[in-house]
Amino acid sequence: MRILVLGASSNVGAALAEAFSLSNTLILVGRRVDKLRVTANKCRTASAAQVSYVEQDLALGISAVLQAIEGKPIDLVIDAASASSRYRDAEIDSNDIPRYVSADLLSRTEVMDHILQNQDIAPAVIFISTVLTLAKSPGRTIYTALKVLYAAYLTKIKDIRPDFNLLIVYVGTVIDTRKETRKPKKLASAVFKAFNNKKGKVFFGLSGIVYLVLFYLQPLLFHGVTVAQRKIRALLA
Numbered sequence: 001m002r003i004l005v006l007g008a009s010s011n012v013g014a015a016l017a018e019a020f021s022l023s024n025t026l027i028l029v030g031r032r033v034d035k036l037r038v039t040a041n042k043c044r045t046a047s048a049a050q051v052s053y054v055e056q057d058l059a060l061g062i063s064a065v066l067q068a069i070e071g072k073p074i075d076l077v078i079d080a081a082s083a084s085s086r087y088r089d090a091e092i093d094s095n096d097i098p099r100y101v102s103a104d105l106l107s108r109t110e111v112m113d114h115i116l117q118n119q120d121i122a123p124a125v126i127f128i129s130t131v132l133t134l135a136k137s138p139g140r141t142i143y144t145a146l147k148v149l150y151a152a153y154l155t156k157i158k159d160i161r162p163d164f165n166l167l168i169v170y171v172g173t174v175i176d177t178r179k180e181t182r183k184p185k186k187l188a189s190a191v192f193k194a195f196n197n198k199k200g201k202v203f204f205g206l207s208g209i210v211y212l213v214l215f216y217l218q219p220l221l222f223h224g225v226t227v228a229q230r231k232i233r234a235l236l237a
């Protein structure tokens with residue numbers, strides 16, 4: 001397969017690229033070239049057929065990505081990039097919102113539109129999202145809204161292209177981006193398995209699942225407490 005990996009300079013993107021390396025050709029995308037080089041070496045060690053990397057700030061456009069994929073059909077896009085993932089709404093200046101929209105939404109849809117228009121067979125897509133998109137996440141509206149919108153765009157493609165395989169990964173654990181831990185590798189291995197089993201969704205991280213269960217139980221708990229209060233009042237009356 002020829003695989004385009006967005007966000008390959010992150011620990012998560014690097015672990016995914018490594019997991020999908022065996023006998024495949026990888027095009028790694030990110031801004032930090034030193035990190036891309038490290039990922040490229042890991043992929044070579046993991047027996048990738050060929051590895052190249054592209055420096056591209058997705059907030060500024062996609063020209064370097066387009067140049068790198070020109071005339072080369074892409075079989076799989078692994079999308080682990082996120083400009084807004086480290087920031088809470090309070091840390092994002094209103095003037096910067098368009099930059100995050102470009103990086104986390106518009107550039108990605110542009111890359112996908114280009115690939116879909118220029119090859120007969122749609123590429124598969126693995127999109128790294130977060131369980132926060134499935135619950136109300138105060139303080140993370142910008143980050144989660146962009147993830148939700150891009151997932152909606154990908155889902156729309158799936159509706160009209162039956163040959164389009166989409167795997168959305170809902171990460172439900174905190175992965176420390178500053179140091180190397182085992183979590184990215186565990187995530188990559190779960191994703192690799194889910195992709196091979198043709199799954200459409202995968203959840204990673206027990207704490208995220210507990211978070212979702214509690215979130216969706218809230219109305220039931222509230223209802224239960226209200227009913228109990230009413231019964232106690234009736235008994236005491």
Ligand SMILES: NC(=O)c1ccc[n+]([C@@H]2O[C@H](COP(=O)([O-])OP(=O)(O)OC[C@H]3O[C@@H](n4cnc5c(N)ncnc54)[C@H](OP(=O)(O)O)[C@@H]3O)[C@@H](O)[C@H]2O)c1
Nearest residue numbers: 007009010030031032057058081082083085171174175177
């Ligand atoms: N860490 C977590 O706890 C967690 C939880 C849930 C979901 N996730 C998701 O997992 C993925 C990886 O996140 P991470 O935590 O490893 O974050 P990270 O270290 O901040 O990595 C973000 C990645 O996106 C790239 N990126 C950011 N802005 C970009 C831009 N303007 N143009 C091009 N590339 C850009 C970065 O490239 P450069 O470094 O080269 O700039 C990096 O490769 C993200 O999609 C994130 O939403 C993470």
